Amino acid sequence: MDKTTKITGKPKFMKELNISEIKRAILKNPMITRSNIASLTNISLTTVGNILTELIRNEDIFTGGYEESSGGRKAERYYFNKEKYHSLSFCIDNKSIKYIISNILNEETEHGELEVNDRAxxxxxxxxxxxxLKQKDIKAIALGVPGIVKDSSYLIKGPDGEWIKNDIGEFLRNKFGIPVILENDLNSTVLGFSINFAGKNKDKELKNLSSVYIDFSDDCTGAGIITNGEIVRGKYNFAGEFGFIPMDGGKTLDDIINDECGNEEYVETLVKLILIINYTINPGIIIMRGERFREELHNLVVEECKKHMPEGSFPEIIFKEHSFDDYFRGISSLGAELMHKNIGL
Incomplete structure (x- = not known):
């Protein structure tokens, strides 16, 4: 039954709803036939046919051959024009700006690094x-930023410890009229890691993954957190700021690590951090990286942690070299999600 029979008096709204349903069916099922679309969406064959004609005329979709016939007329197959729309994502850190352009299937079509020099x-x-925008139809912009996200802005610590607001998201949205999403760099990274991990391990699904991605960078210790496939941001987007955790002697975790402490104190501090994480979130994987992570102590930290935890409840702890692969995957996935929403998917 056509969805228009369920809600009356709103033909324009119902047409848009039907178009969205049909687009989603084609996106998730490339080379699908008209009858299969009708079956999946519960939209009548006539309405499906009319909308397919419109989508082909607008070059949103293409036809791609025919289904094998069982005696009657062969059914045409349909697939998305994946290069019609794109998302533009940026990975911003303290030293560079990298970009990635992705098509509607979130496949990378271009990436590179932008020269910053002394420019803002x-x-x-x-x-x-x-x-x-002169080359491609960009339907979403995603920004991975090294700070605490507040709506379309983000906060970073200034040289004197003050918080500085950067409203780049709001600026870009107003200037270009394109939806913009901001996400913390480590949240983007843990999302990308989890998506890549699920892709490489077919017995794993993103919705079931819980991971903590800790970066011991030069100036602070922060983390991105995923539980059951969802980013944990907290009420005020402050989740994962582990460097501020109070430790012994009135010091924070960052105070101890930044003081170039001895190996014994370093191991003790990391063990406490991991135990706090495990008894609070109980992730399946903890990933560590960064200039201040002492890789040579990795095994010792793991063994000390196991002394304080029941067998079978300990997460896998891995060291990972710094790479933009996970960061790219995470922020581009958020950009693709926003793009799909913008074009009615």
Whole structure:
């Protein structure tokens, strides 16, 4: 039965709803036939046919051959024009800006690094976005940022410990009229790691994964957290700021690690951190990286942690070299999700 029979008086709304349902069916099932679309969406064959004709005319979809016939007329197959729309994602850190352009299937079509020199981040990103919009139909912009996200802005610590607000998201949305999403860099990274991990391990699903990705960077210790496939941000987007955790002697975790403490104190501090994480979140995997992570102590930290935990409840702890692969995957996935929403998927 056509969905228009369920809600009356709103034909335009119902047409948009039917188009969205049909687009989603084609996106999830490439080379699908009209009858299969009707079956999946509960939309009548006539309505499906009319909408398919419109989508082909607009070059949203293409036809791609025919289904094998069992005696009657062969059924045409349909698939998305994956290069019609794109998302533009940026990975911002303290030293560089990297970008990735993805198509509607979240397949990378282009990536690179932008020269910053002494220019402001906003200027560099604005200039590149203007250039890219002349080449492609960008339907979403995603920004991975090294700070605490507040709506379309983010906060970073200034040289004197003050919080500095950067409203780049709001600026880009107002300037280009394109939806913009901001996400913390480590949240993006743990999301990308989890997506990649699920892709490499077919017995794992993103919705069942819980991971903590800790970065012992030069200036602070922070983490991205995933539980049951969802990013944990906290009420005020402050989740994962482990460097502020109070430790012994009135010091924070960052105070101890930044003081270039001895190996014994270093191991003791990391063991406490891991136990706090495990008894609070109980993730399946804890990933560690960063300039201040002492890889040579990895095994000792693991063995000390196991002394305080029941057998079978201990997460896998791995060291990972710094790489933008996970960061790229996470932020581009958020960009693709926003793009799909913007084009009615």
């Amino acid at each position: 981040v906003r200027e560099v990103i604005t200039e590149f976005t203007e250039y890219t």
